[in-house]
Amino acid sequence: MRAIPRLPDGRLVLVKQHRGGWVLPGGLIDTNEKVQTALVREVLEECGLRVRGFGRLTGVYSDPKRDPRFHSLCIVMEVFVEGEMRPRDVMEIERAAAFALEALPEGLTGDCREQIEHYLAGAVVVD
Template identity: 30%
Template structure:
């Protein structure tokens, strides 16, 4: 009886691990995103406005499978603003985006060395408007989280780990 039980365990162990992983994914999925801060020569910050949510945001989006956080940040900058990072990105912080989901995390990068070979294609399906804005005169509908991150980076405001 003992050897038969061990044989069943051996047979079902890989299936059990896969079943546990699948149940975990379905019941506790975690999402991961990135946002970037890009400043021009005048100290203005680059923001985007999406077609599907109100307000102005830092450019960014989800991290794809097999992609590092920095790779996702670079890709999102190119897609949303035709901005190309020339050097390494600086990781400023990782935040819990509890307003989106209790399992959503966002990494914030600062991009100091970049170029924009041409204007972004506007409007697009996802991004309908972009621009560089004086940090003391942001668009009225700039999101509260975006304003908090700007204050953390520029004004040395206390960091809040909640996005």
Template identity: 35%
Template sequence: MIGRVARLVWRVGKPRTIGVRALLLDRDGRVALVRHTYADHWYLPGGGVKKGESIPAALVRELAEEVAIADPVIERVLGVYHSRRESKDDHIVIFVVRTAASGILDRADLREIDQAGWFPLEDLPETTSPATRRRIAEYRRGATGTGAW
């Protein structure tokens, strides 16, 4: 019953959310991707911006929480996208981020992150999500993205 009421409130109120993701590159130019325990695809690391939190602070927090990156250097915004999936009104800000890290990419939150790894931009896992592939393609073209997720 509580779940049905919560879904109804969500549909009626359609709260706007803000998310962040990182196109995180290691010193060898490989991109970090994660597979969540609750999803089948590979994604760019990131998550939601908490109330009272700045967007860059959320990005730094998410990188620490998901892949234990403590030294991210934000280069630029790759794009800002809008998602209406799952009855949401979600805006996602993608940053291009560099790190001096290399080697094995750690999973910081084992309950949320099933796998994490560095991948060459031209050799992504077969199950990389379509939106993640689009963001990486935009980066490789030097484009700034906008529009639908």
């Protein structure tokens, strides 16, 4: 699952992985964990930000080729965040940063660029 975190000023928060490029924050849902609980946890771990509200579900991505490690289902949801960007998962995340929607960084990895494009187009994708 991945979050599309939006700050009060409208900027989008992305995280830079130590081994890879910029991605939307997210990860695996723990056993007995709800999607919204996992989103809150992952955004806090990877960005250091608090989720203050949930927006729209933007996509469900299930292509078996989307993750080379295993077949994973990815749920993508908009969240509204606040606080100071300070990643807690420093073993995985190098840094978090906010970007204007028209100035997203180069080097978005995996299918994050596609997920963000769908979000910006207002689409709800089930793939």
